[in-house]
Every structure is written in C-alpha cells, then in structure tokens.
Amino acid sequence: MFYRETGVFKTTYATDMELFPLPLDKIGFAVCILFAFLIVPFFASHYLLVSIFIPFLVFSLAALGLNILTGYAGQLSLGHAGFMAVGAYATVVMYNRYDVPLPLALLGAGAITAVVGSTFGLPSLRIKGFYLAVSTLAAQLIIEWVITHVKWISGGVYSTVDIRALEFMGWKIDTAPEKYYVALVIVVVMALFAKNLMRSRIGRAWMSIRDMDVASEIIGISQFKYKVLAFAVSSFYAGVAGGLVVAVYYGSANIEEFHLMLSFEILGMVIIGGMGSILGSFLGAAFMTLLPIFIDLSISSISHNIVDLSKVFTPDLMANAKNMIFGALIIFFLAVEPLGLARLWNTIKDYLRLWPFPY
Amino acid sequence: MKLRWALVISLVIAGPMLMAGPAAAQEKEQWLPLLCYRTGPYAPGGSGLCGGFEDYIDLINLKGGVEGIKLKWEECETAYSPPRGVECYERTKQEHGGACVHHPRATGITYALTERATADKIPLMTLGYGRADAQAGGDIFPYVFPLVTTYWSQVTGKIKYIAQREGGLEELKGKKIALLYIDVAYGQETIPVLKTLAAKYGFELGLFPVPPPGLEQSAQWLDIKRRFKADWVINRNWGISCTVPLKEAARVGFPRDHIIGVWWCGSEEDVVPAGPAAKGYISTNFHGVGQNFPVIQEILDQIYMKGKGNLPVTRVGTVYYNRGVIEGIMTVEALRTAYKEFGAKPVTGEQVKWALEHLNIDAARLKEIGAQGFMPPIKTSPTDHEGGGWVRFQQWDGTKWVPIGDWVTPMKEVVAEQVKKSAAEYAAKKKEEK
Numbered sequence: 115m116f117y118r119e120t121g122v123f124k125t126t127y128a129t130d131m132e133l134f135p136l137p138l139d140k141i142g143f144a145v146c147i148l149f150a151f152l153i154v155p156f157f158a159s160h161y162l163l164v165s166i167f168i169p170f171l172v173f174s175l176a177a178l179g180l181n182i183l184t185g186y187a188g189q190l191s192l193g194h195a196g197f198m199a200v201g202a203y204a205t206v207v208m209y210n211r212y213d214v215p216l217p218l219a220l221l222g223a224g225a226i227t228a229v230v231g232s233t234f235g236l237p238s239l240r241i242k243g244f245y246l247a248v249s250t251l252a253a254q255l256i257i258e259w260v261i262t263h264v265k266w267i268s269g270g271v272y273s274t275v276d277i278r279a280l281e282f283m284g285w286k287i288d289t290a291p292e293k294y295y296v297a298l299v300i301v302v303v304m305a306l307f308a309k310n311l312m313r314s315r316i317g318r319a320w321m322s323i324r325d326m327d328v329a330s331e332i333i334g335i336s337q338f339k340y341k342v343l344a345f346a347v348s349s350f351y352a353g354v355a356g357g358l359v360v361a362v363y364y365g366s367a368n369i370e371e372f373h374l375m376l377s378f379e380i381l382g383m384v385i386i387g388g389m390g391s392i393l394g395s396f397l398g399a400a401f402m403t404l405l406p407i408f409i410d411l412s413i414s415s416i417s418h419n420i421v422d423l424s425k426v427f428t429p430d431l432m433a434n435a436k437n438m439i440f441g442a443l444i445i446f447f448l449a450v451e452p453l454g455l456a457r458l459w460n461t462i463k464d465y466l467r468l469w470p471f472p473y
Numbered sequence: 474m475k476l477r478w479a480l481v482i483s484l485v486i487a488g489p490m491l492m493a494g495p496a497a498a499q500e501k502e503q504w505l506p507l508l509c510y511r512t513g514p515y516a517p518g519g520s521g522l523c524g525g526f527e528d529y530i531d532l533i534n535l536k537g538g539v540e541g542i543k544l545k546w547e548e549c550e551t552a553y554s555p556p557r558g559v560e561c562y563e564r565t566k567q568e569h570g571g572a573c574v575h576h577p578r579a580t581g582i583t584y585a586l587t588e589r590a591t592a593d594k595i596p597l598m599t600l601g602y603g604r605a606d607a608q609a610g611g612d613i614f615p616y617v618f619p620l621v622t623t624y625w626s627q628v629t630g631k632i633k634y635i636a637q638r639e640g641g642l643e644e645l646k647g648k649k650i651a652l653l654y655i656d657v658a659y660g661q662e663t664i665p666v667l668k669t670l671a672a673k674y675g676f677e678l679g680l681f682p683v684p685p686p687g688l689e690q691s692a693q694w695l696d697i698k699r700r701f702k703a704d705w706v707i708n709r710n711w712g713i714s715c716t717v718p719l720k721e722a723a724r725v726g727f728p729r730d731h732i733i734g735v736w737w738c739g740s741e742e743d744v745v746p747a748g749p750a751a752k753g754y755i756s757t758n759f760h761g762v763g764q765n766f767p768v769i770q771e772i773l774d775q776i777y778m779k780g781k782g783n784l785p786v787t788r789v790g791t792v793y794y795n796r797g798v799i800e801g802i803m804t805v806e807a808l809r810t811a812y813k814e815f816g817a818k819p820v821t822g823e824q825v826k827w828a829l830e831h832l833n834i835d836a837a838r839l840k841e842i843g844a845q846g847f848m849p850p851i852k853t854s855p856t857d858h859e860g861g862g863w864v865r866f867q868q869w870d871g872t873k874w875v876p877i878g879d880w881v882t883p884m885k886e887v888v889a890e891q892v893k894k895s896a897a898e899y900a901a902k903k904k905e906e907k
Contacts, residue, residue: 160563160567161563161564161567164563165559165560165563165564169556169560255684259656259684262656262657262658262661269902273657273658274584274658275902276587276588276902276903363559364555364559364585365588365589366584366585366587366588368555368581368584368585369657369658370555370580370581370584370657370658371555371556371581371585375554403556406557407560407564410549410550414547428783428784429509429511429520429523429524429527429548429783430511430520430784432548433509433511433512433520433548433550434511434512436512436550437512
C-alpha cells in the first residue's frame, strides 16, 4: 500500500540514478542512520557499545570487503583474516611509531593491505573457484608467519602491540560512544561507496566476470585489470576493518585475533547474509557475531527466570548446546533461504509491494 | 509460510530476553565470573580447568564461604577465542556488583584484556600462562598476576633438572638440547631465556619450529635425531600437537624419558592418545596430580559422593582438573586475604589487587587448606607477582602421572634479568605510546 513504485515519477536523470528510488526506502534508510547516529550512542550501555555494536560494525566492514570480492566479482578468498591482520599491524605501526594521524593511518593501512591483497590475487588469473580458495589460504598462512617472525612489525615474542591513546587534532577518542562514532562514520561512508561502486562500470565488469568470465573477456573486459582491482578493493576494506579492530575494538594488535577460523567466519557472514548484497554483509555480520551472544544470553536468562538449566544439564553439554543451536540456526536459515538473509528481506519487500491486495 | 516460521523462531529466542530482568544482587555474595572454554579445539583442557575451579568454589561455599561470604560463580563460554573472551569480560564485569578478579584462561585473551583490566582496576590471574614478564608487577604490570610460576621460571627449572640427571650443571657443557616448539608467540616465548642459559652453561641449543597446528612433525624429528643428535628435547606444543612428538620419537627411536614437556603438554589428554609410545615421557607441572590430597578427597566426599560435581568423577585428580583446583585455591586465598584486611564484605578489584600482592601461603596454611604437597608455598609482593616460581616434574608410567623428585626452584637471577629486560622494553613502548 505504502511501499510501491506506482506514483513515483522520475523526471530527471538524477532521480533515475538514485540509490533508493522508493520513498519508503529513503525514509527507512534515513531512520536507520538517525537511529545509529543519534539514539544508539546515547542510550546503549557501555557493554552494548563495546561488545555488540562496535564489533558488529567492524565485522560488517570485513564482510563487506569479502562480499565485494566473492559476491560481486566471483573470486573466493580464505585469506581475509590475514588481510585484516596486515591492516591491523599497519595501523598500529604507522600510528604509534610514525605519528601518522589516525584517519591517514587507517587509509594507509587499507592501501598497504590493498597492495598485499592484489599480490595474492594474481593467481586468480589462472585458477578459479576452490583452487583459488586454496591458494588464498596460503596468503593467510604466509601473513601470519611473517607477522610473528618479523620483529620490526610485531615487536617481539608476544606479537602484541598496544595502540597508544587515540587522538585526532586534539580530540581525545577515549570513551565508548566516541569510538563507536569513529567506526560508524567509516563504515557508513565505505558502505555507501561500495553501493555506488557496484552501480558503476567497475561493478558491472565484476559482475560480468562473476557470471561468465569467458563471455566478459570476449566483450572486452580486461580480466587482469578487474580481477586484481577486485582483490585490491576487497583487501582495502579488510585492511581498514583490521585497523578498526585495533583502534576502536581491542586496543591492541595481536596475531591470535586474526587466525584462519576468522577467515571462515567472514566467508560464513557473506554466505549467510547474501552474496552480492551490501545489506547482506551487515545482516551476515549480525548473524555471526551477535547470534552466539544472543543464544548465550537467552540460555542464561532462561536459567535465571524459568528453570535452572544448570541443574538439569552438565556444564559441558550446556556449552556445546549453544554451538548446536547456532549450527542448527545456520542450517535452518540456509534451508529456508539459500540465497541469504538479504534475499529474505527482498522477499518481504516483494510481499509488501502487493500488500494488502493478493495480486 | 517460511516467513511465519522465521518469525516464530525469532520470538522463541527473543522471548526470554525480554523477560530477563537484572538478577537481584545479594549483600553477602562475591561475584566470580568465569571465562571458560568447553568448546573448540582446546576443550579437553578448558573443561577440566573450569570443572576443578567450580568444584573447589562449591566446596568452599558448602563450608560456609570465605570468612562467611558466599562466592557466586557463573560461566561465560569463550571457546578460547579473544573476541568472545573480550565480550564475556565486558558482559560480566558489571553484573552482580562487579567482578573483582578474572582468570582469562587463554594467552590471547590475556593480551586482549591486559589494558582493559588495568583501566578497570580488575586483577587478572594467569597461572602458568600469559606474560612471563608481568611478574615484575610494580607500575608496569599493576594488575597482571602470573602466579605460582611462569614459563621462564619453568624453563630454568627444566635445565636444572636436566643437569641433575646428567650429574651437575658443569656436565651440561657440550650437551645438545633441542627446543621443539609450535611456531606461534606462545611457542617462541622461552627462546631468549634458553639462549642465555646455553651461553652460560655451554650446551648447544637447537631450535625446531613446528608450523601450527603442528600435526606433522616427522621432518623435525628426523632432524633432531639424525642431524642434530639431541641429548634432550623440550616439547613446547599445545593441544593436539603435544601428542605428535611422542609418536614421532617412538618412530625414530628417541628415548621418551629424555623428552620434557611444558605443563600444557603434560596432561592425560596429551599422552593417552599416544598409547604405549608415551611411556616414560616427562613433563613439568606446578601442582600435584592424582586424588591423594586432602583437598581433592574433600571434594570427592562433599560433592561427588552426593551426586553433584561439574565433571565425570573419573576426571577428578587429572592434571587439568587439579590445575582448576589450584586456580580456585589461589582465588579463595586472595579473597580471604582481602576480607581480613578490608573487612568481611564484598571487595573491589583494587582491594583484591592489594591482597594478591600480599599473599603468604606458607606450609601451615597449606596444611589448613589440605594442599600440602599439592602446591608450593607462595609469597608475593608488589614487585613479585609470581610468588615463588617452583616447578615439579612428573613422568607418565603408561597409566598415570607419577611425580619424580622434589619441587625445583627456578634460577632466580637468570629469570629476573630477562624479566627486567622485557618489562623495561614494555615500559619504554608504553611511554612511547602515551
């Protein structure tokens, strides 16, 4: 009724090119942004900001990076945790040691990671699919090894470097809401950039490579240029996400944070959220980072308020039950909607287009 | 239809969340949040640690608590992963009147929490893991307590033990000691101390890194046996990679009683899978094994005989279980010291920090706890967050761990020198960061 194209007339090229053509989408997006900027930091507790919202934003950015590569350009990568590690250490080295201002340090971290990422992306010209995934696995292992063994980067045996107090042009970023704002601004800007990038010549080239690389090559799209570019842009996002992990989430760069499992988790976010969807990256990150915490809280609140589960089950079973529930939910959502949560949202939108009429 | 199902499921999950209210905090209860890892690759260790800790706290509560104050514990699952650990820490630190002490139970989580805990003034107790240089305490590491012993103290103890078997420290000259380590930060940690010792006593140190996860070590073992011709091997692995060296050593014919494992490679879970290949293998430890200690007997009587307990009764007395118990004892002793100083009411992290710096668990106190022979005496100070550093050795006889020899004291000077160097480096870096 309210959500439909009918009656929306596009009279200029500008309106035709809008990110959100439907008025309700525009309002929805604005509400989300206002909520994130004005409501969350003032009403959320320290715990919610530090352990829920900030990691959610950071991992969304990482998932977004991988989604550009896997969802849009069709190249698989299992090295994204490694790329995040490059960004993390690059940020901390530039910011601590060379006094690079924070925004430049993050951008620089992204740039360095882009260089590293596109180097490891070179094999994508020759190998595809699962084989490419395995070769990017090497990136993960090599990066981990280099960081733990080169003292200049990781500062010795602990491989842990704390970032010094955050500060930018006299503004001390030390409270949780301030850190949240830093993450939020970066994520919003980069998400909008990605959204627009996908509608440009580059985005279309990537999608053509994803859909059929032979055909796209024949119509004149340089495979070399666009595949390497996809790796570069994707690693840029991963690098900035890694930098944010250090700057606003953990406060230190530690190689154990960026292990292989994280690469799989980021890939999981992309698959569950929806390949080739900006929104999907956010939904997937929410699913993978927040749902385990949510299940954990639900179980303990059932224990406190309804029945004391710890009297019935052994602690080992309780701990593993959370994983089982989480696993079951992944299977459930993928069975209901193999194309990811973003597709679920599209189904809702299609339904709303007709509602309340049956056809 | 699909949508409706999704909605129903979400409601089932969300329902209890909405109903959840803050649990009422009671006056005379001290809140002890627990970071546990009962899932993930290291679950066999984590479940033992947490089970032992919880059983001991339950025992104390059964006996009326610490100075009349009951301890309220609850688990938070970290799966050994730093992000989950940080989330658990943030979630639990303000519940029920605030956390006063934390056991991160993972080196990665310790690193991630060091800064936060210092800012929040919550002491971290890291028994046998974490930063070895944090034993310097003072202004550099005010809130980190690697109590009982550290990797560095341990490695000097190991060299002492090898010397003892060889017939004296001077006999070490010309001997070959191989360090087989998993090639991550944890594995590399003792290299500087070993290098110092090698220079001091004239033995040759061979470094044999194993790429994680360390399931394949045959190349290293051929090297150790044929090329380097090691006299002794130090096994510094973790989790599943601890077992591999035993099988490999059997294959190349290296005597098992010349392999000395770190204490995270010295549990039943590490040797049983190797079968007969593990017989004779030696590892370090910083507490007793088995059930023949009054405190463990008391847990069996008071808790397991009544059909309670957090683990299957067969695991009581195993290495990881007893390590959980020693964590429990140290925590309770710290709280007891704090209550004596600040009055019998729930204490804050700052007060527990004071207590941890003034611990004095002597032989008489150990007897009262029922832990004589179970753990070494411990005496801490504001500049000694370790409190002794004694270790002991144990040998696998094919069915159980048998303690060998008496407690071994570390080479204090060597460790102190390394700690001073490392802590100064850390402090300098901190200053640069400020």
